[in-house]
Amino acid sequence: MLSIINSNNLIGIESFLVKVETDITRGMPAFNVVGLPSTEVKEARERVKSAIINAGYDFPKSRIVVNLSPADMKKEGSFLDLPICIGILRKYINKNDDYLNECVFVGELSLDGNLRRVKGILPLVIGAKNKKFKRIFIPYDNLKESNFIDGIEVIPIKNLNECVNYLNGDHHISLDYSDLKMNDMKSDYEEDFQDVKGNYFVKRAAEIAAAGNHNLMMIGPPGSGKTMIAKRIRTILPKINKEEIIEVSKIYSIAGMIDDKYGIVKERPFRSPHHSTTIQSLVGGGCNCRPGEIALSHRGVLFLDEIAEFDKRILESLRQPMEDKYINISRVKYSVKYPCNTLVVAAMNPCPCGFYMSDKECRCMPYEILRYKNKLSGPLLDRFDMFVEVNQVSCEELNSNSNEEKSEDIRKRVEVAREIQNMRFENENISTNNEMTSKMIDKYCNLDDKTKEITKKIFIKYQLSNRSYIKLIKMARTIADLECEDNINSSHVLEALSFRKAYDTYFRK
Missing domain, CATH: 3.40.50.300 (P-loop containing nucleotide triphosphate hydrolases)
Known part of the structure; x- marks a missing residue:
C-alpha cells in the first residue's frame, strides 16, 4: 500500500513542501525513513510506532519505507511525526486522495499519541497557504500562533485519535476563534x-x-x-x-x-x-x-x-x-x-574610565583613549x-x-x-526615509539653490563620505516630515548636521 501525505519543513523563516511517501509491503518487518532526514526525524520511527499502538491502532507487521521528498533537501525538526503516522494509518481513513491532497499535516507526537507544540508553526501555515492548500492540521497548543492567518483553514488537533476521527467525520472540532482578536492586544x-x-x-x-x-x-x-x-x-x-x-x-x-x-x-x-x-x-x-x-x-x-x-x-x-x-x-x-x-x-x-571630555577628571592615558576609540572602525x-x-x-x-x-x-x-512617508513610498518597496536609495533621493528630496550651496559647503568642510552625505539628506527629509514640509530647506539640513557634531568632536579629535 502506497500513500502520499503533504507536510512542510523549514529553511530559515521560509517553508518548503515535503511529500511524505509511505510504502507498506510484504516482507521482513522493518521501518526505514529515507530522504535526507536529520537525527530528530529518524527518531520519529520510535515515536510514531509507540503513538499508533498506544492510540489503539494496529501497527503493521510489514516492511515500511517512508520517503521524504524532495530527497536532496535535509529535513529537520519534529514536524513530520504526524504526516508519517497518517501515512501508516491510511487504511483507517475514509477520505479519498483528492481530499488529503488539499491538506497539510504537521506536528510532533508523544508516545501516548498526543500532539505537542512545535517551533516555527507560523511560517509553516503561511507556506501552506501560499501553496494553495485548503487546510492544515496542527497541534492544538499552536493554535494561537496561526489564528491570525487568513485564507487557509487551520484545524487544531489534540491527539492522534482526534485527527483520524475528524478525517472520518466522527468528530467535530470548533473552528470559531473569535475570542482571539488583534485589537485585544495592548502595549503597556x-x-x-x-x-x-x-x-x-x-x-x-x-x-x-x-x-x-x-x-x-x-x-x-x-x-x-x-x-x-x-x-x-x-x-x-x-x-x-x-x-x-x-x-x-x-x-x-x-x-x-x-x-x-x-x-x-x-x-x-x-x-x-x-x-x-x-x-x-x-x-x-x-x-x-x-x-x-x-x-x-x-x-x-x-x-x-x-x-x-x-x-x-x-x-x-x-x-x-x-x-x-x-x-x-x-x-x-x-x-x-x-x-x-x-x-x-x-x-x-568616551573613554575606559568614562569621564573624558566631562566635568570629572579623566584617569586614562592618551594612548588608552585612542585605543578605546579605535575599537569602532570608520x-x-x-x-x-x-x-x-x-x-x-x-x-x-x-x-x-x-x-x-x-x-x-x-x-x-x-x-x-x-x-507621510507611507504615502510617499506607497509605490516603492520601502516604508521609511532611511531605506531610500540614491535614485529615490533624487526623486523625493528636492533642494533649492540655497540649500544645495549649504550642503556643498558642509560636504567639503566636514569631509563627508558619500554615504554620510546621503544620510545627512535622509535625516533632513525626516526633519521636514516632522514639520509637515513638502520640501527640504536649509534649516532642516543644518539641524541634521547638528546631530553629527559629537562625531566630529570625539572621533576626529
Whole structure:
C-alpha cells in the first residue's frame, strides 16, 4: 500500500513542501525513513510506532519505507511525526486522495499519541497557504500562533485519535476563534520619556531617529542616562501593524520565543545583547541557522550598550545587515535570509574610565583613549546617522517638578511623519526615509539653490563620505516630515548636521 501525505519543513523563516511517501509491503518487518532526514526525524520511527499502538491502532507487521521528498533537501525538526503516522494509518481513513491532497499535516507526537507544540508553526501555515492548500492540521497548543492567518483553514488537533476521527467525520472540532482578536492586544510599556529629565537635544535626536528609522549613537559619561533613553525609544515608535506583526512573529516562532498569552508578537521588539555575546547569537547561525539578535529586533530596536566593549570582529559583522536590512547565513547546500530592518541604537563611554571630555577628571592615558576609540572602525561608524552627546543633568533639573513630554505625545508626531512617508513610498518597496536609495533621493528630496550651496559647503568642510552625505539628506527629509514640509530647506539640513557634531568632536579629535 502506497500513500502520499503533504507536510512542510523549514529553511530559515521560509517553508518548503515535503511529500511524505509511505510504502507498506510484504516482507521482513522493518521501518526505514529515507530522504535526507536529520537525527530528530529518524527518531520519529520510535515515536510514531509507540503513538499508533498506544492510540489503539494496529501497527503493521510489514516492511515500511517512508520517503521524504524532495530527497536532496535535509529535513529537520519534529514536524513530520504526524504526516508519517497518517501515512501508516491510511487504511483507517475514509477520505479519498483528492481530499488529503488539499491538506497539510504537521506536528510532533508523544508516545501516548498526543500532539505537542512545535517551533516555527507560523511560517509553516503561511507556506501552506501560499501553496494553495485548503487546510492544515496542527497541534492544538499552536493554535494561537496561526489564528491570525487568513485564507487557509487551520484545524487544531489534540491527539492522534482526534485527527483520524475528524478525517472520518466522527468528530467535530470548533473552528470559531473569535475570542482571539488583534485589537485585544495592548502595549503597556513601563518606560516613558516623561521620566527623562533634561537632555532635550538627545530627546529630539530620539524623535528624529524613530520617525525616519535612523541609527543613533549616544556618547556620554556613566550614569548620564544613555540606557534610560535607549529603553524608551520603542515607546515612541508607531504602533506595530498586522503585516509587521506577522513578519516579526515568524522569526520569533522559529526561535520558540512567542508570547504564550497571545501566541504572537504584539509590540515592537527591543533587544539588548550583552557585550560578551558571540557572532552566532548576534547575527544568527549554528547547526540549524537560528535567528540572531539582529533578526529578533526586526521592526524594533537593537540596543548595543557599551558598544566599545564588544569584540571588534563581532561589530564588523553588523556592517552589511545595518546597510542592507537583511542578513544572509550560508551553508553548503542552502542559504537562509533573515530580515533585520531594525533601528540600531548604540551607547558608549568616551573613554575606559568614562569621564573624558566631562566635568570629572579623566584617569586614562592618551594612548588608552585612542585605543578605546579605535575599537569602532570608520566603516561601522559610517553606518550610524546620528551622534549625540549625553550630558550629566544638574541637581536642580533632577529635583525640578517640570512636566516632561510623555512618550504618547512624541509618538503622535512620529506617527504623522511615518504616515507621510507611507504615502510617499506607497509605490516603492520601502516604508521609511532611511531605506531610500540614491535614485529615490533624487526623486523625493528636492533642494533649492540655497540649500544645495549649504550642503556643498558642509560636504567639503566636514569631509563627508558619500554615504554620510546621503544620510545627512535622509535625516533632513525626516526633519521636514516632522514639520509637515513638502520640501527640504536649509534649516532642516543644518539641524541634521547638528546631530553629527559629537562625531566630529570625539572621533576626529
